[in-house]
Amino acid sequence: MRPSYLDNLNPEQLAAVTLPRQSALILAGAGSGKTRVLTTRIAYLVHTGQATPGSILAVTFTNKAAKEMLTRIGAMLPINPRGMWVGTFHGLCNRLLRAHHREAGLPQLFQILDAQDQLAAIKRVMKALGIDEEKFPPKQVQYFINTAKEQGLRAHEVDAPDGEAVTYREIFAAYDQQCAREGVVDFAELLLRAWELLSRNEVLRAHYQSRFKYLLVDEFQDTSEFQYRWLKLLAGRDGAVFAVGDDDQSIYGFRGAHSGNMQRFLADFAVPQVIKLTQNYRSAGIILDAANALISHNRLRLGKDLWTAQGPGEPIRLYAADSDQDEAQFIVEEVRALREEGVPLGQIALLYRANAQSRVLEHALFSAGVPYRVYGGLRFFERAEVKHALAYLRLIANPEDDNALLRVINFPARGVGARTVEQIQEAAREQGISLWQAACHKGGKGKDSSKGVPAFVLLVEALRRETEGMTLPERIEHMLHASGLIGHYKASKTEADRVENLEELIHAAAAFEEEFDGELNEEIPDVLTAFLTHAALEAGEHQAEAGQEAVQLMTVHAAKGLEFDAVFISGLEEGLFPHENSLYEPDGVEEERRLMYVAITRARERLYLSYAGSRMLHGQVRYGVASRFLDEIPSTLVQPLNVAVTALPAPAAAGVRGATEGWHIGQSVVHPKFGHGVIVGCAGRGANAEVEVNFRQVGPKRLLLQYAKLSPA
DNA sequence: CCGATGGGGCTTTTT
DNA sequence: GCCCCATCGG
Numbered sequence: 001m002r003p004s005y006l007d008n009l010n011p012e013q014l015a016a017v018t019l020p021r022q023s024a025l026i027l028a029g030a031g032s033g034k035t036r037v038l039t040t041r042i043a044y045l046v047h048t049g050q051a052t053p054g055s056i057l058a059v060t061f062t063n064k065a066a067k068e069m070l071t072r073i074g075a076m077l078p079i080n081p082r083g084m085w086v087g088t089f090h091g092l093c094n095r096l097l098r099a100h101h102r103e104a105g106l107p108q109l110f111q112i113l114d115a116q117d118q119l120a121a122i123k124r125v126m127k128a129l130g131i132d133e134e135k136f137p138p139k140q141v142q143y144f145i146n147t148a149k150e151q152g153l154r155a156h157e158v159d160a161p162d163g164e165a166v167t168y169r170e171i172f173a174a175y176d177q178q179c180a181r182e183g184v185v186d187f188a189e190l191l192l193r194a195w196e197l198l199s200r201n202e203v204l205r206a207h208y209q210s211r212f213k214y215l216l217v218d219e220f221q222d223t224s225e226f227q228y229r230w231l232k233l234l235a236g237r238d239g240a241v242f243a244v245g246d247d248d249q250s251i252y253g254f255r256g257a258h259s260g261n262m263q264r265f266l267a268d269f270a271v272p273q274v275i276k277l278t279q280n281y282r283s284a285g286i287i288l289d290a291a292n293a294l295i296s297h298n299r300l301r302l303g304k305d306l307w308t309a310q311g312p313g314e315p316i317r318l319y320a321a322d323s324d325q326d327e328a329q330f331i332v333e334e335v336r337a338l339r340e341e342g343v344p345l346g347q348i349a350l351l352y353r354a355n356a357q358s359r360v361l362e363h364a365l366f367s368a369g370v371p372y373r374v375y376g377g378l379r380f381f382e383r384a385e386v387k388h389a390l391a392y393l394r395l396i397a398n399p400e401d402d403n404a405l406l407r408v409i410n411f412p413a414r415g416v417g418a419r420t421v422e423q424i425q426e427a428a429r430e431q432g433i434s435l436w437q438a439a440c441h442k443g444g445k446g447k448d449s450s451k452g453v454p455a456f457v458l459l460v461e462a463l464r465r466e467t468e469g470m471t472l473p474e475r476i477e478h479m480l481h482a483s484g485l486i487g488h489y490k491a492s493k494t495e496a497d498r499v500e501n502l503e504e505l506i507h508a509a510a511a512f513e514e515e516f517d518g519e520l521n522e523e524i525p526d527v528l529t530a531f532l533t534h535a536a537l538e539a540g541e542h543q544a545e546a547g548q549e550a551v552q553l554m555t556v557h558a559a560k561g562l563e564f565d566a567v568f569i570s571g572l573e574e575g576l577f578p579h580e581n582s583l584y585e586p587d588g589v590e591e592e593r594r595l596m597y598v599a600i601t602r603a604r605e606r607l608y609l610s611y612a613g614s615r616m617l618h619g620q621v622r623y624g625v626a627s628r629f630l631d632e633i634p635s636t637l638v639q640p641l642n643v644a645v646t647a648l649p650a651p652a653a654a655g656v657r658g659a660t661e662g663w664h665i666g667q668s669v670v671h672p673k674f675g676h677g678v679i680v681g682c683a684g685r686g687a688n689a690e691v692e693v694n695f696r697q698v699g700p701k702r703l704l705l706q707y708a709k710l711s712p713a
Numbered sequence: 714c715c716g717a718t719g720g721g722g723c724t725t726t727t728t
Numbered sequence: 729g730c731c732c733c734a735t736c737g738g
Contacts, residue, residue: 062727090728114728187728222727254725354724359730376726413714537728557725579724595725618723619729 003047005040005076009033016275017041019242021050021213023269025220025262026244029306030291030601031282031563038218038244039069042084043076045214053083057212057234060088061219063538065561069218085212089227090187091537093194097185100204104197107183109529111394112536116382117403118142118186124402125175128429136167144168145175149188150226150256152195182402182434195230209236220245220265224256232268241269247302248295251557251595253587262302280306280601282563284313287607290633291600297632298590306601315639316607318630324357324571324615328364330641331568334608335370335551338566343606345371347565349552351599353577356617357570358553365551375554380508380540385489385498389505390535392479395460396467397528400434409439412488415451424453436460459483472527473510480506556599567603569596572611573624596629609638669693669710 009017013033016026017040028034042058045051060066066087073084085092094112101108113121122145123138148158155173160166179185185193198205215235217223220243223231235241243265250259265271280288285308292305317334321327335348350361355376365372380386388411394404409424410416420442428438442453463482467475480486480502489498512531552564571577577596582588600607611626669679671693679691691705 088728112728115726190728252726255727356723356730410714415714417714539728555725576724581724591725616729 003044005043005047009036009040010277010279012275012277012279013037013040016277017044019275021240023239023241023265023271024243025266025271025274026242026277027262027274027302027304028244028246028277029280029304030246030249030598031280032277032306033281034244034246034277035065035069035072035218037277038216038242039072040076041242042069042073042214042216046077046079051214053079055211055213056216057085057092057214058087058216059092059218059231060086061222063088063091065218066091088537089223089230090190093190094533094537096194096197096208097190100197100201103201103204104193105180106185106193109183109397109526111184111398111401111529112190112533113179113184113186113403114382114536114539115142115187116387117184117536120406121178121184121186121403122171122175124406125171125178128425129171129174131167131171136164136171141168141171141175145172146186146188148172149186149192150224152192152226152229154192178402182400183398184401184403191226191230195226195233198230198233205233205236208234209239213240214242215239216242216244218244221247221250221259221262222252222257223261225258225261226256228258228261228264235269239269241265247300248298248304248594249560249598251560251591251598253591259300274302276304278304278306280308282604283308283601284310284605286312286315286637287600287603287605290316290607290637291597293634293637294593294600294629294632295597298593300587300590313605316609316633316637317641318638319608319610319641320626321610321612322614324360324612325364327570327610327612328360330610331361331570331608332364332368332370334568335365336368338606339370343565344549345551346548348568349554349559349562349564349566349602350568350570351554351556351559351602352569352571353556353579353595354571355555357576360616361553361570371550372553373548373550375552375558380501380504381535382539383498383501385485385495385501386505386535389476389480389485389502390532392460392463392483392485393476393528394532395436396464396475396479397526397532399436399460399464402428402435405435405439408483409435409453409456412484414455414484416453416456420453471510472513472531473506475528476506476509556595559602560598563602563604565604566606566608567599568608568610569599570610570612571615572609572627572630573615574627575622575624576615576617577627577629593629593632609633671708671710 006014006017010033013036016024016037019041026034026037028037038058042051042056045056046053058066058069060069070084070086085095087095097104097106097110098108101110119138119142122141123133126133126136126138126141148155155169155176158165158169158172160169179189198208212234215231217231222245231241243262245259245262247259247262250257253259266274283291288306288308289312295301319327319330321330331350335345338348339345350358350372352358352361358374358376362372362374381390388408391404391407394401395408399405406421409421424435424438424442427433427441428435431438439453440457459482463479466482467478470478486499486502489495489502492498509531512534513527516527516530556569569577574580578589578592582592585591609630611630612624614621614623616622679693691708691710693710
């Protein structure tokens, strides 16, 4: 009998789900039921006995996606999905390294550094090496290290063509040593270490290659080159990789995603066929037509058009605003009208290219009394107070964790000044011991132990001793009080709201422990470590949750994978969307166009597009011109809501000398002295009109149009 | 030790 | 324009 979970699949979906064991590429358009295919395939494989749960490994892009996948599989199959390996690349690597920490050369309870921790660790290394932070910005160093690791390179393997690069390489090497000494691992290290483990250890490699008969990859277009290498290694000669992705939705190139992996995959794995899922179940016809038309301007595509069985729906509304404020006002009024029509606020999304754009929108919504929620900014486990609490927990787990010690040795304040900390660091360096050991020496000579370093040492020791045997939430609660963290924030006038987050941390720990429910094994021997790992790997969701009675504000990136009845895409101006910085990058505009494609395909029924003739940006007024993407949507699909474009002076032209000159952001120009460049900004009017040009040779320059002898290139 | 003050940066972001 | 950071002065 045919299982019910195969019902209602369309022919392409069914073909993908029931494919025999072979490598396959499923080109799944937006809203085409991609997750459904992936989860149904897993259920089908297990249900028909082709696969055991233990022979399945599925990689997702986010933890949230992994969780959802497990939930959906659980609903289809009466099995415990725990034997399955489902997670992000980082999560799976973590699992592998925990299970084989000895072979990987790691302590069993290694901690994971998030980006913040990593930066702090880098600053520490640089201080120890006496390297000037002005000359070598720590953020740059962080980028350098991560880029190298994400290419599979260790410090000694990185090219160093000049003195500067040599210094970067030195910091890299010292940083890795420091991490090893402290038993911590950064995100990139998780992947690299796991890859090295598998590539060097033949026995393990053979074991996992034969164990994971079925590899499934979600969001394949977002995998990096190194992740692809990792997959290939795990797949081995006989591996079957079921890859699902959409090259048109590849929007993470800036952090290493390489949609070219799709083409490479077809060749490397001799993929016999590509299945395209092109029926869209989300958007009305006109919206889909607009998306198809827009994305057809990209050259780097595998190529597919979406179609729908739905009717055309309503035209796309376009509003040309005078200013960002005017744009926000328009959006608020339209939101109110939608609400009148019965559209739930939670089904309305305001999307923008950059977070800074939310401010004007928030202000307008607030003034109008419309509830809204903004996504972005710090996530739960990244908040300062939560990080402080986690630092205490990390010290309980491992007092040698220098990063954690530095974070809280004087927080809440207990009379340990910068000088003292420096002395401890110096002593630790000289004797080659951890900060904790150095602090113990300093504090252990019968000194006054009511404050300062001795008090800190006693506190940490007491926390370890007293909380042993407690449940995780009990431990945290005790720690929050004994350390004085809760007291500190409760007493604070300005930061009292942080107490809530600390209480939330106790709840999070309780929920975590419950979910964990005695599942301790050789991979994760201890709940505290598991919780800390969870906190690092899954910093809390950035993405919206359904069902909230508030307008949803987020960047287009954050909206990926979501859908709404009504979507507003604002700030459709050259230089903003497409963003000016993308203009210098190879194929940058194509990625911006994919971003626009993602934005459009979020909408089910209503789509609003808008741009503003002027906008406050970086503290000054910038004049913009309508985005090229608006020209790429057939005008037959669009209903202009005002006539500003013709009735008012063209906004960009008004910003620069005379309406006839037509300089605009993104335009290529030549200057007699500076050579070739691209206009990246316009400011001022009339005689004061100036443009900012990024010249290929000399970099950015501001020029008064009145005097500069600019000509179009 | 904390609050005030000034300087620099400023696209997108998960792990 | 605003936010984050580092540094300084009380």
